[in-house]
Amino acid sequence: MPNTPARDRDDLPALLGGSPIRPQGPPDWPGSDPAVTAAVQSALADGSWGKYHGPHTSKLTDVVAQTHGGCHVMLCSSGTVAMELALRGLRVGPGDEVILAAYDFRGNFQNVLTVGATPVLIDIHPTSGNLDPSHLAAAISKRTKAIIVSHLHGGVVSMPDVVRIARQQTPPIPVIEDAAQMPGATIAGKTAGTWGDVGILSFGGSKLLSAGRGGAVITSLADVAQRIKLYTQRGNDAYPLSELQAVALLPQCERLAEFNRRRAASANRLRELLANVSGLRPFENAVANSQPGYYKFGLQYDPVAFGGLSRDLFAEAMRADGIALDAGFRSLHLTHASSRFRPIGTLTHATDADARVLTLHHPILLEGPEALRQFVDAVERIRRNATILQSNRKSKI
DSSP: OOOOOGGGGGGSOGGGTOOOSSTTOSOOSSOOOHHHHHHHHHHHHHTGGGOSSOHHHHHHHHHHHHHTTSOEEEEESBHHHHHHHHHHHTTOOTTOEEEEESSSOHHHHHHHHHTTOEEEEEOBOTTTOSBOGGGHHHHOOTTEEEEEEEOOTTOOOOHHHHHHHHHTSSSOOOEEEEOTTOTTOEETTEETTSSSSEEEEEOOTTSSSOOSSBEEEEESOHHHHHHHHHHHBSSSBSSOOOHHHHHHHHHHHHHHHHHHHHHHHHHHHHHHHHTTOTTEEEOOOOOSSOBOOOSEEEEEEOGGGGTTOOHHHHHHHHHHTTOOEEEOOOOHHHHSOGGGOEEOSOOHHHHHHHHHEEEEEGGGGGTOHHHHHHHHHHHHHHHHTHHHHHHHHHHHO
């Protein structure tokens, strides 16, 4: 610990030896849930948890279909697999191109490569942090076979604009809508995942709907659904979601809308609290009639406002104070060989996002006003000690 007068140590971040703002640490996720426990115990008791074709996956399929407009639903082993299956269902393959944002989940990029196609990377919107539809026209070529649109970190993409541009092409370009981070969200009046030709969901361990692993493909196109089924059925399902996972998800589905409302209210309150906090700008949305989901709450970090403190050291200090704040994704054009993709333009905002995005994990949004105040208090305490944090880190190098 630096040589700091004792009277000042109460104001030190935990990374410098002070008391953590949240000594209990980040809230667990998934946490204790009596409804999930009861459902799992019931499945264990009646033996349905171990069936190949038990009642729970069938019921979950129906629930997902109902909440997404009666579409075809294919459950699978992860959101990453769901994206691969979506691409295969659309017959994307060698020689084709797929457009996606240069700031996106790396699995989407790698899935495009997996099916033999070439990723075409476009820039993101500077305030929403998500794919900017204004760059789509420049990216479309005769080889374009699909567009992947992800809604990330509480930011949303203008799906009416994306779909309009895609449908204007000859032939129309299929759109895959990645709603892994925001199940149950509303984008321009429609449920996230239903704007495109195919949508995908994730049930990973940290997600809003958690089964440890798992995902789903949703589509209104019977031919796409049939191709996916033919690919996955190899004497049995090659990418299954288990009955035990399904039974754990069902009670969570019942409360998703309620939890989404609570997270959204907290996100709005956090924006209000951050309005007077320099250096942290929440992702902003301009898509009317939308209610984003908040698996992550996205922020743009300005090191100048923190005396030059790096984004990564700031995040480390916040985590030491018990707050689950992390760097965002690495931007795809900065982490893959240039021979593996085709860039459109300079990708300025995606480059900026690689260095500046921070993401707050969603469980804190369910805790209420005091947790949000703790977040802001930790931010300001780190700001006051930014010089000491930098000096302390340099002395250890």
